[in-house]
Amino acid sequence: MDSVKANDIKFGLTQEEKIKPDLETIFGNLKKTSKYHNFDFYNDKFYIEVKSRKKCYKEYPTWWFDNCKRLKAKKLMKEEGVRCFFVWNLLDGIYLWEYKNIKSQQDNEYYLDQGGRWDRQEHGEVSKLVNVRSQYLIDINNFIFD
Numbered sequence: 001m002d003s004v005k006a007n008d009i010k011f012g013l014t015q016e017e018k019i020k021p022d023l024e025t026i027f028g029n030l031k032k033t034s035k036y037h038n039f040d041f042y043n044d045k046f047y048i049e050v051k052s053r054k055k056c057y058k059e060y061p062t063w064w065f066d067n068c069k070r071l072k073a074k075k076l077m078k079e080e081g082v083r084c085f086f087v088w089n090l091l092d093g094i095y096l097w098e099y100k101n102i103k104s105q106q107d108n109e110y111y112l113d114q115g116g117r118w119d120r121q122e123h124g125e126v127s128k129l130v131n132v133r134s135q136y137l138i139d140i141n142n143f144i145f146d
Contacts, residue, residue, distance in 0.1 A: 015052035016040050019089050023048060026096075026143060027085075038072035045083060047076055052089040062131035063088050063095075067112060070130045073099045088137060095137035109136040 016032075023041065024030055027048060030041040039047040049069055065086055073084035077099075088095045097109070106112075115129040 015089050016050050019050065019052075019087075019094055022094055022140060023050075023087065026140065038069045039076075039084070042082075047073065047082055047084045048087055049085070050087045050089055053091075055090055056092045057088075057090055057095060057134065057137070060134065062110075062133055063097075063137060064115060064129040064131045067128040067130050070099060074101050077101055086132070087140075094140040096140060096143050097132050097137050109133055 020030060020041070027041075027046045028043055030043055030046075030048065033039050033042055033047075039049045041048040041050070049065065051063070051065060053063075069086070076082050076084060084099045086097050086099065088097075099105075110130050110132045112128055113131055114126060115131070
């Protein structure tokens with residue numbers, strides 16, 4: 001593993017633990033998933049994936065995660081009856097988005113597209129990504145369950 005990727009992983013794990021108390025004020029007590037699980041935290045009602053970035057909310061029109069995580073969320077929702085949230089821990093706040101697996105959500109809130117990064121490996125890390133439109137992310141301080 002190259003040093004950029006190793007540093008990114010270390011940063012992400014540190015940030016997960018740092019914001020866990022903030023997440024628990026909304027989701028209740030959370031357990032850490034296994035190292036290779038698609039999500040970072042869970043309890044009997046929720047699965048939460050945290051993406052920590054050294055960026056500000058308005059820097060991008062969309063925020064993304066790998067489509068394999070959306071597919072896992074779909075499976076967890078069906079098999080375990082849980083709700084699945086994606087959390088972006090950014091320089092200017094913590095933002096939440098709930099995946100609901102309904103057609104109108106894909107039409108409006110997100111779209112699928114190929115994308116990735118080329119700064120960590122010689123051949124890049126490219127895959128199908130879920131691109132969530134920024135205006136659908138909710139600041140953790142303004143979040144209310146529907």
